[in-house]
Amino acid sequence: MTAVVLYLRCVRAALRAKMQYKTDFVMGSLFYGMLTVADFVMLAAILTRFPSVAGWNVYEVGLLYGMSWIAMGLYRAFAPELHEFERYMVQGEFDVLLLRPWPTLLTLLGRNVDPARLGAAFQGAVILAISAKTLFETGTLDAFGVVYVAAASVVGTLIPLGLSLMTAAVGFWAVRIGELYTFMMYAPVTASQYPLTVYPRWLRALLTSVLPVGFINFVPVRYLLGKSGDPWVLWLSPLVAVGFCGLGYAFWRFGERHYQSTGS
Amino acid sequence: MNAYLLSAKKVFRRNVQYRAAHMVNNVASAIFGFIYVAIWQGAAGSSAGVGEYDAATLARWVAFNQVMLWIAVFLPHGLGIPEAVRTGAISLEMLRPLDFHLFVISRELGTIWYNLWYRCLPLALVFGLVIGVHVPQRLSTYPLLLCAVVLSVYIGLCHHYLIGLSAFWTIQSRWAFQLLNALHVALSGFMVPIDLLPAPFDWIARVLPFAPIHHDPARIYLELSGAEALAWPLVWAGVLTLVCRGLTMKARRRLEVQGG
Numbered sequence: 297m298t299a300v301v302l303y304l305r306c307v308r309a310a311l312r313a314k315m316q317y318k319t320d321f322v323m324g325s326l327f328y329g330m331l332t333v334a335d336f337v338m339l340a341a342i343l344t345r346f347p348s349v350a351g352w353n354v355y356e357v358g359l360l361y362g363m364s365w366i367a368m369g370l371y372r373a374f375a376p377e378l379h380e381f382e383r384y385m386v387q388g389e390f391d392v393l394l395l396r397p398w399p400t401l402l403t404l405l406g407r408n409v410d411p412a413r414l415g416a417a418f419q420g421a422v423i424l425a426i427s428a429k430t431l432f433e434t435g436t437l438d439a440f441g442v443v444y445v446a447a448a449s450v451v452g453t454l455i456p457l458g459l460s461l462m463t464a465a466v467g468f469w470a471v472r473i474g475e476l477y478t479f480m481m482y483a484p485v486t487a488s489q490y491p492l493t494v495y496p497r498w499l500r501a502l503l504t505s506v507l508p509v510g511f512i513n514f515v516p517v518r519y520l521l522g523k524s525g526d527p528w529v530l531w532l533s534p535l536v537a538v539g540f541c542g543l544g545y546a547f548w549r550f551g552e553r554h555y556q557s558t559g560s
Numbered sequence: 561m562n563a564y565l566l567s568a569k570k571v572f573r574r575n576v577q578y579r580a581a582h583m584v585n586n587v588a589s590a591i592f593g594f595i596y597v598a599i600w601q602g603a604a605g606s607s608a609g610v611g612e613y614d615a616a617t618l619a620r621w622v623a624f625n626q627v628m629l630w631i632a633v634f635l636p637h638g639l640g641i642p643e644a645v646r647t648g649a650i651s652l653e654m655l656r657p658l659d660f661h662l663f664v665i666s667r668e669l670g671t672i673w674y675n676l677w678y679r680c681l682p683l684a685l686v687f688g689l690v691i692g693v694h695v696p697q698r699l700s701t702y703p704l705l706l707c708a709v710v711l712s713v714y715i716g717l718c719h720h721y722l723i724g725l726s727a728f729w730t731i732q733s734r735w736a737f738q739l740l741n742a743l744h745v746a747l748s749g750f751m752v753p754i755d756l757l758p759a760p761f762d763w764i765a766r767v768l769p770f771a772p773i774h775h776d777p778a779r780i781y782l783e784l785s786g787a788e789a790l791a792w793p794l795v796w797a798g799v800l801t802l803v804c805r806g807l808t809m810k811a812r813r814r815l816e817v818q819g820g
Contacts, residue, residue: 320732327738334746337761341752342603345610350602475581478588487595494602495595 299402306406307374314411324412332365332419339489350493355427356436356521357490359445362424363513364489367452369417375457376410381464385471391557400552401461401545424449431521441520444530445513451534452512454541456481459507461544468551484509491518511536563658564666571670579678586679590686593626596751597691612784613753620694623687624781625750625774628709630679631672632716632773633744639664639717641724642733654815661808664724665717672713694782701783704790708777711793715772718800725804728811743768749775769796 314321339361343354352360372379384390384404393400428445431437437445463480467473488509492500504510516533519525575582597619604615613621637643641664644650654660684693696702719740727733747754747761748770757765765771772793779785 323732323735327735327742330742331738331745334742337746337757338752341757341761342599344758345756346603348603349599475584475588478585479591483588483591483595486592490595490599491602494598496598499594499598 299398302398303402303406306403307409310407310409311411314409321412324410325415325418327415328369328413329415329419332416332423336361336419336423350491351523352491355430356517358423358427359431359437359517359521360491360513361489362420362422362427363445363449363452363517364485364509365420366417366424366449367512368456368485369413369415369420370450370453371456371460372413373410373417374453375405375460376413377404377408378457378460378464379477381460381467382471382473385467385473388557390555394555401548420449436521444520445517448513448516448533451537454537455509455512456485458537458541458544459484459509461541461548465544465548465551468555480507488512488514508536508540511540564662567663567667568670568673571667572674573670575671575674575678582678583682586682586686589626589630589679590683593623593683593687594690596622596626610756613756616692617782617784618753619691620782621753621778622751623684623691624694624778626687627680627683628712628774628777629750630675630683631709632712633748633750634675635668635671635716635720637720637737638724638727638733639668639720641721642727645727646731651815654812660812661721661804664721665714668717668720672717696781696783698783700786701780704780704787705777707790708780708793711790711797712773712777714797715769715793715800718797718804719769721804722800722807725807725811728814744770744773747771748773749778753778766792769800772796 339357340354343349343357347353349357377384378401381404384393390400393403396403424445428437428442432439432442459481460477463473463476466476470476484503484507487495487499487503492503492510492514495503500510504515511533515525515529519527519529600618600622601615604610604613604618609615609617641650644653653663656663687693696705723733723736723740726736730736744750747757747765747768749765750773754765754771754775755762765775776785776789776793779789
């Protein structure tokens with residue numbers, strides 16, 4: 297419990313520090329939001345020309361898209377230091393974290409927040425809301441479904457977090473991991489913005505197992521929209537998110553025990 | 561002329577040192593390309609396509625532009641100018657008896673030449689094997705394509721040069737970089753041909769200097785357009801040259817050498 301209190305206090309301090317640079321925050325939120333919109337314009341362009349992507353209409357893809365962006369945006373907002381973990385390895389800054397009498401990950405996450413990234417999550421939420429509203433009105437998605445996708449977007453954050461923990465943990469041995477993020481995170485998360493059925497079978501299998509981004513959105517949404525799948529996937533998805541994140545943390549702890557400082 | 565060429569050569573050689581690390585980027589870039597192709601095929605696969613663009617054309621469109629990214633778009637932030645402004649090295653760079661605009665651009669050509677061989681070529685081979693290559697049928701396409709690619713690279717360089725120059729006036733040049741990124745994603749046509757964009761965006765994209773980077777060269781390569789597709793790139797190359805040179809003069813006067 298003290299750990300949580302401590303973390304929240306760290307986050308508050310980090311937030312206060314960030315808010316000293318207000319223009320930076322405003323511009324940042326604006327641009328990250330714009331980038332999301334720009335990205336969505338492309339998708340809208342495809343979907344206004346063709347009725348569907350692999351049988352999914354624009355609102356159905358909008359659900360996937362919004363959920364994926366919310367999960368990623370929240371992760372980027374609350375774990376900027378984990379995302380920059382290479383620096384801790386290369387410059388030996390990790391030693392400082394080891395000096396604190398509480399879990400290193402807690403200290404790491406509490407060190408910094410990037411509220412401007414919430415701009416992307418917000419934009420994703422707008423797209424999700426519009427899509428969910430339309431699907432609700434046409435009767436494709438019931439009230440339970442609307443609540444579920446909103447909650448799942450937040451829980452889904454655990455999946456990028458888990459991917460990031462695993463990638464960072466590799467850093468305990470490999471040190472240089474900047475490139476690895478493209479494989480482990482950017483490409484899978486980008487892929488998760490669209491129905492996984494468009495991809496070749498092997499890629500779909502990869503995205504619902506080793507890199508389980510499919511459980512952020514595709515697997516439960518496919519069932520909620522009555523396309524295919526069984527009701528138990530609604531339970532499975534949050535369990536996978538929690539389990540995968542736990543696995544990431546276990547791997548992180550394992551890596552930590554093998555940490556050798558670079559010295560200074 | 562020699563000084564410009566020499567700086568390009570040096571940068572090329574520096575890049576070659578990191579070729580193994582860059583190969584990892586290539587694999588990632590190829591994966592992104594395949595994701596985009598898969599999305600297009602998911603959308604257009606069963607239908608006959610839209611207008612001049614059928615599913616196969618769109619797949620090649622994406623592949624061509626994924627390759628183009630490495631020579632016209634993925635350039636270092638502000639071509640290294642913001643960093644030089646921050647450290648003060650800019651005063652030495654401007655002191656050289658060289659044309660600053662030309663010097664910065666030719667230095668970057670070293671990287672671009674490197675990327676052409678070590679990034680574009682492998683990527684093109686991978687895409688070619690998986691998606692298939694479009695071999696232009698008309699002989700006239702080849703010189704046109706060369707012109708379009710050169711103009712695309714030049715316009716890309718000018719964009720980044722202008723971001724670099726913004727560092728003379730503001731320490732927040734990275735927001736200019738982000739803005740450029742967002743506009744590029746939406747309006748260059750690197751994934752979606754701009755004439756397929758929804759209503760106001762199609763003509764906005766047409767008149768802004770992003771379509772000449774991807775849309776126009778891709779149309780020439782796929783033989784959907786002829787020489788007329790060079791009009792906008794030529795206009796923008798001219799305008800951007802004037803803007804770059806004008807602002808360079810202003811920046812030169814603005815330059816303050818800080819002590820210490």
